[in-house]
Every structure is written in C-alpha cells, then in structure tokens.
Amino acid sequence: MAVNDISFELEPGITGLLGPNGAGKSTLLHMMAGLLEPSSGEVLVNGESSWKNAAMYGHIGLVPEREVTYPFLSAWEYALASARLHELPQPEVAAQTAIDMVELGDAVHRKMSGYSKGMRQRAKIAAALVHDPNILILDEPFNGIDPRQRLQMNTMLKELGDSGRTIVFSSHILEDVEDLAEDVLVLIGGRLGAAGNFRQIRRLITSRPHAFTIRSSNNRALAAALVDQPHIALISFDSDVMEVQTTDFGAFTETIAPLIQSTGVVLQELQPADDSLESVFAYLVDR
Amino acid sequence: MANLDEAPQSRGVVYDLGYRNYDGPRLGRRYAIRSLYVLSLRNTFGLGRGTLPKVLAFGLALVALLPAIFTVAFGAVAGEGFEFVEHHDYFELIQIVIVLFVAAMASDLVGNDRKNNTLPLYFSRPIERDDYLLAKIAALATALMSLTLLPQLLVFVGNWLGATDGTEWLGDNISDVWRIGASSTLASLQLAVIGLAIAMFTTRRAFALTSVLAALWFSVVFTGFLVTVLGPGWAAVAMLATPGYAMNAATYVIFDAVPARADRMGEMADQVAYADLPGWTWIAALVAQTAIALFFAIRRYRKVTL
C-alpha cells in the first residue's frame, strides 16, 4: 500500500496508528524502521535519516507483524541472540531484564516452534527491548493475543511510555488504541485522516451508537433487563439473534457481563455488529 | 410482546451495512475449474505477475526453441537434408530446460497456494480437491506444450519449407505430425504430473525445486552411470524406472528410431537399445510412472490440511 503526503512528528509517549486493513500502516512503520525507502520525503529518527542507517537500530526496537522468530530457538535464546547482536556489554542481564518484562513464564526455555501466536508476539517484544531502545515500533501487537495477555501488554507498554520512550503501535481496532494511546494518527487509504489527541477525535465519533449482536438462551429476558440501562438506545430481534445499540461503549462493556449473570440467561455469542472502522473513518474524513 | 415479534423485519433496514446477497447466475463447478486452469496457466507464464516470472518462463521457453530456430534458419540456407536436430532427439537435447521449467513452475503452482493459505479460498468454492489437482496438472501440461510441441512443430514446418518439393516432402513426412503430437502430449503429461506430485509434498519452494530436479534430472545422470556398470537386465529395470529415460525412449519408439547399436557406455539412445525391450514397454513405463505419480498426488491432496 502506498502512503501519500504524510507529515508528522512523534513525541515521547504512546502514539497509536489507527486505520483499516490496507490503509498503509505497515508501510509507514516500515519506513520509520528503515526497511522501506520513501520515494520522496524523509523519515528522521533522532534527527537522522532511517534509510540505509544500520547504526540507528541501536536506538529503536521493531516488533514486526510478520513471523521473525527462529523456530529452533527458545524465547530466552532469541532475546540473548538479540542482545549479543546489539553487542551489549552484559547480554545475559539485558536478555533477562527483557524476558522478565514480557512474562512468558515457564515457556521461556521451550522452543518457539511450539509457541502460540501471543507467546511469539511477546518473545518478539522481548527481543526488541533488550537494548533498551528509546523508540519502540510495534506493528499490530494485539493480533492473536488473548484478553489477559492484552491487559499485560497494555500495562507494559504504558510503563514503557511513561518512562519517556517514544512508542508507536498500529492497530485496526479502535478500542486497542483507546486504551493506550494519548495521541493517534488515523490512516485511511494511504493518507493521514486525522491526527492529534485521541480523546478529542474520539468525542467526535462517540455520537455514533455502537451496535452488538447477541445470541443467548433467552434473548427476550435479556432484552427486558437491558432496556433499563440508560445507555441502551435500541433493541431489535431477528429470529434467534438480538441486536443492541448503545450510546456508551464503555458503560455497555462494563455492565453487560454482570447483567447477563443476574438474569440467569446463558450467553452464546456477543459480538460487535459494526466493527467496521471504515464507517468511523468515513465520518472523520467527511468532517 | 406480540408487537416486538413483528418488529425485526421493519427495523432491519436500519442496520443494513451495505452487504448484499449475490443473486446473479452461478456458473458452477466446471466454470470454476476452467477459471482455475486459466489462472494457473497465466501464472505459469507470469501473466498478471511481475517481470521476473515472465522473464523466467519466456526465457526458458525461448531456450527450448533455440535448436528448432537454428534448424529452420540453417535449413533455409543449407537446403533439404540439413538436420541440426531430429524429432526423436529433440527432448533429450533440451531435457534440462524442460525439467527446469517444470521444477520452477510446479513449485510455484502448488507451493504459493499453500504458502499464502489460499487453499481454503479455493475449496470453499464449488471446486473439489481432485478438481484443483486436475486444473493444476492441465495448466502445467499445457504450458509445457510450448516447450515440447511448439519447437517440434517449428522443426517440422522448417523442414517442409526447406524441402525442394514441398508436396512430395509433406506426403512422405505427414505421419510425423501425429508422432509429434503423441510424443509431446505424453511427455508433457508425464512431466507435469510427476513434477506437481513431488512439489506437493513441501511448502518450501527451495525444497520443491530441488526435489523435482532430483527426480527428473539427477535420476537421468545417475541412471546413465548406473547402466554403465550393470548387466542388461538390471540396466533395463533402472531405465524403466527413470522418468527421463522412459520419456526419451518412448519418443524414440513413437518415431520408430531406436538405434540398432546397443552400447551401455554410449548415449542415451544406445543405452536404451542395450536394454533390448519391445517398444511398447517404454510407453507403458511412461504411462505407469504418470499413473503412479497421479495416484500419490490425489492421495496427497485428499489429505492436505488447509
């Protein structure tokens, strides 16, 4: 995907790169990481061009979306290899510190070929952190990890961001970015759709109600409980599926689980009906 | 509550995100197979892909044509009777080129689909697993015809144009046309099936390439040496089991050109004569090799995980 006419500066702290699939997020991140040459313009990292600049990698860490792990290594060996390739004075210490941050537990000494996607993701992050880079670039770090790992990752990235590092991560999920990033860059079709403080941008789009589809053992009983919630805007039924619209995404996600429990209904499926970010972006772009 | 029951239909419109059902005609399985065949054939020649695949495919095809072009060019100058290469020798001369083509294309044709995980996409269409295989084999065999049939026809036309009496020459040599057709078809099918059958067992292009090359080319060199140290019986077994030998020997048989001189230290044709087998055995060997490879390929694709 080509990216066009993009100009921005990143400050220390966490920046989210948001955009639908194919918007050019990876292209942009790879340019930052010196793995793609911009056909015009320049990417400067700490004031130096990122293209054909191997020395730059002493200051940045990249966690690519693609598989970059050696299946025959364990996460520990992988992090250690990374530390040695960075020629760190105490590779073992550096590797241990990085490994401790990602909480891989007993798995650190198992071969990565047997890892789940989330575990590999954390091994990649550990390897990218060994040299304590002041810039960390993560491409779709939330892909394929479970909610608990997501929470850990959030905490970890927040800590790293709070310690004055510059962190950029991409995601096509609005909520990932919402949880973490102070600032966002919204990329649509290779162009910068919006940039700036997340809350400001978010406010512009919260007027759009969120919709969820629910499948349960007793939709109507659940609906009866739901109507009492102030943030529920609309409930509709379609054979065995129920669609619910809420004006407050946060309140909905917080209250739905205890609510279902209190009604005694068995939940079979709950998923966002309009996770299509395109509509959000379309809204942003038309603005 | 009764009102709510009627509600869904009337409210459905509100949530319409623009997805629509396809209600046009459905073209069915045969059309799907044909599409996959055309797509695979185009891919073989790099059409719809980058420059490199095009250079590779057309470059190899051109090298395979060179002897035929020489024949036609020199034939035009030297007149009737000049033969740079004869029909029954043609495949042996360009064998390495054909094998490289098969190796490169077979590993691409089946390897890319597995590497890019496009198989689920195909198998969720009205394409059965056998159909997929069939389309790929047909595509590769068709592509191979441009390295087997095309140069042979060129030699034929070249010789015809070079003849002093075109009509008489045509009358004498018209039977070569079916020989050319039969030998090219048999060779193309055999190579396509064996190449694909081997390439299917790995997703790694490098492994696929090497294995196909080993099965179709190294085996020829190895058997060539093996025959020099074996008696006629074992030599015959070794040659019958080698795809390259079966293909060339079948071509000699089809053109009725198995040499009389039997020499196990000699050229491939002499070695074939050394085995001293009836002509049909070679064609049977070629068909049997193709069938065995097809059997394994089908079995493989019935079990392949998506």
Add this chain to the structure above:
Amino acid sequence: MNNVLISLTARQLLGRRRTLVIGLLLALPILIAVIYRFSDEAGSGEATGEFALGLVSVMIFTLLLPLVALVFGTASLGAEIDDGTAVFLLTKPIERWRIIAIKIGVASVAAALFVVPTTMATIWIIHESPTADGLMLGLGLGALVASVLYCAAFVALSAVTSRALIFGLIYVFVWETFATRIFDSLRWVSIREYAYGWSDAIISINDKGVFYDPHLGVTTAIVGTMVVLATACAGGTRALTRFEIGERA
C-alpha cells in the same frame, strides 16, 4: 556478535531434512563407485582413473556440487528473507558486509564439508592408485574452491532476488553446462572452470576425457576466484543495504 550470527546461520542451514536429502544425494556417486569396484567391469590401472574422473566431473562437479552449494548458499540468506527472520538481523546495528561475509562463510564451510569428502572418497574407492596422478587431491581442492565460489555467488544472488535458486540453476545448467560447450570463450566466466584451473595445477594425467576439460591456467583461475569473491561480497552488501521489506512476497 559474529559467533551468534554464525551459530544462527549454521543451525538454520543444517536442518534435519536438508542435511538428510543432501546426504542421500551425495551417497549416489559413492554408491556407483562401490558397484563399479565390485562389478566384473572394473578396469585396472589407468582405466580406473578415467572412470573416476568421468564420474566425479559429471556427477559431482556439474551436478551435485553446484546443487549443494546452491541449496546452502540460498538457504543461508534467502531462507531468512523468505521466512522473515532477516528482519530480525537487519534491525540490528551490524554492518551489512559482515552479515554477507558470515553468510557466505558458513554456507561455504557447510557445502565443502559435504562435497570435498564425497569427491575424495569416490576417487579413492574407484582409483587403484589415487595419489599417484594427483586426482584425489586435485579434485578435492577443486571441490573446495567450487564450494566457496558457488556459495559466495548464490548468497549474493539471494540478496538480490527471491528467485535466486532458479536463476542459480539456470546459470549452472544452462550457462556452465551447455553454453560453454558451444562457445568456448564463455568458459572465462565459469566458476567450474576456475575450480578446474586449481585442480589442474595438481593433476598430472594426460587423457582428460570429454567432461573434465580444463581450459584455464591456474593464474587465470586465481584471478577469476578473486573476482567472484569480491563481486559477490560487494554486490551482496549493496543489495542488503538497500533491502526493502515486503517487496518480494
């Protein structure tokens, strides 16, 4: 740092399946040598030397050696690029020439470890007096040189294109095997000829046969060797410096 790079490359190269397949392929010339030795057809004296020379030049030098070097050479760097692990190496502050040099070095050593003993063993089994005419030592040296040069060329090629294997095969089988036979002067640009040039400095037999037919003197061979190595290192480094992700899906 060098050690890590070397051990990563070596562990990746010497995967079980790759080692097994190459081992099996290299057993073939030895198998023929053994059959020859015990068959009634086994000649004596000079005839054994001729057969050894023919077998080694056809099966090893024009077939298995370039193939083994091609497999190791392209796997050394090309497989990392294919698998994406190259990104792991390239996002480290390592000079690019060092990566290329180590990749070439490890691939060469691996290829030579397989090919040189096979070459010498095949000659030793067939030849009645393998040391008398320098065949075993000469072709052993040739195999060593060829392993290094092919690996260097193919590592560099895989930095340039993702289709290094097929283009390498075309170079070996179409250029070196066919084109050089039709046009003699093309032998000036042939790794096999450079390797044979080194061998020929040691081998002292007169009748060299059809397949082993060295055209270049040892000086030319040495110059050619240097040129191949220098070009491979420089070209590979240049390509790796400009490596762009994702362009070769």
